[in-house]
Amino acid sequence: MTNNIDALERLARLRAAGALTEIEFEQQKSALMRDADGSYAHLHSQSYSEAKRQTRGIRLFIRWFFGLLLVAIVLVGIYFLTRGYTIEEQRQSVANVTAPAPVPEADPAPVKTVAIPAAKIFKISTALLANPPSWEMLNADPNTPTLCSGSTVRIINDTDQTLQLALDGNEILQPIGKAEPKGILDTPAELGSFMITDQRTDQPLLAFNVNDCPAAAR
Incomplete structure (x- = not known):
């Protein structure tokens, strides 16, 4: 740059001394300026190339760093995505294993119809209380009713008195x-021969027999 200035000063002195015409001065001045611009551009290019060369390692490091960081992010995303699917599959497998197997419906058991013996009704009337039979009469009565075991003896008090029966x-x-x-008293029929008595007077009122009947007879 200093050489160009010195050359311009020399040209100016030559023009002042009349050694150079105005046209020659302008031509040589233009040539010097072109050389100066070319030198500046060349120096700028060299400086840029040198700076670029010096920072090449840093730029390569930054590129590799961000490239590896991007790869790591992608790999982590793939890992968690596949892990989520794996956990869901394992959970579904465990649920299928632990779930109770469906129990086949059993055929309904046939309903057994059990015949319930009908209740045998004995009615105690006011006339019976007024004229009760004797023990001998009841024991000798051929028409004493017979019940099947398991049936019910139903006694109807058709009087206006409270009876204590046995x-x-x-x-x-x-x-x-x-x-x-006018009340009703039920008692189960057990095997044997029985008389219904009034405990107030120890007086027999009615008699019945209980047998172990076959199922068809009940």
Whole structure:
């Protein structure tokens, strides 16, 4: 740059001394300026190339760093994506294994129809209380009703008195409860011969027998 300035000053002195015409001065001045511009451009290009060469390692490091970082992000995303699918498949497999197997519906068991013996009704009337039979009469009565075991003895108190009744049979006196006026008293029929007695007077009222009947007869 300093050489160009010196050359311009020399040209100016030559023009002043009349050694160069104005046209020659302008031509040589233009040539010097072109040389100066070319030198500046060449120096700028050299400086840029040198700076580029010096920073090449840093630029390569930055490129490799961000490239590897991008690859790591992609790999992590793929890992979590596949892991999510794997966990869901394992969970579904565990659910299928632990789920109870469907229990086949069993055929309904046939319903067994059990015949329930009908209740035998004994009615105690006011006339019966007024004129009760004796023990001998009841024992000798050929028309004493016979029941099947498991049936029900139903006693209807058709009087206006409260009766305290019992079953006398099998050498045992078994109280069966209090029968209110117009009330009903039930007791199961057990094997044996029995008399329904009024515990207030120890008076027999009715008699019946209980047998172990075949199923067809019940």
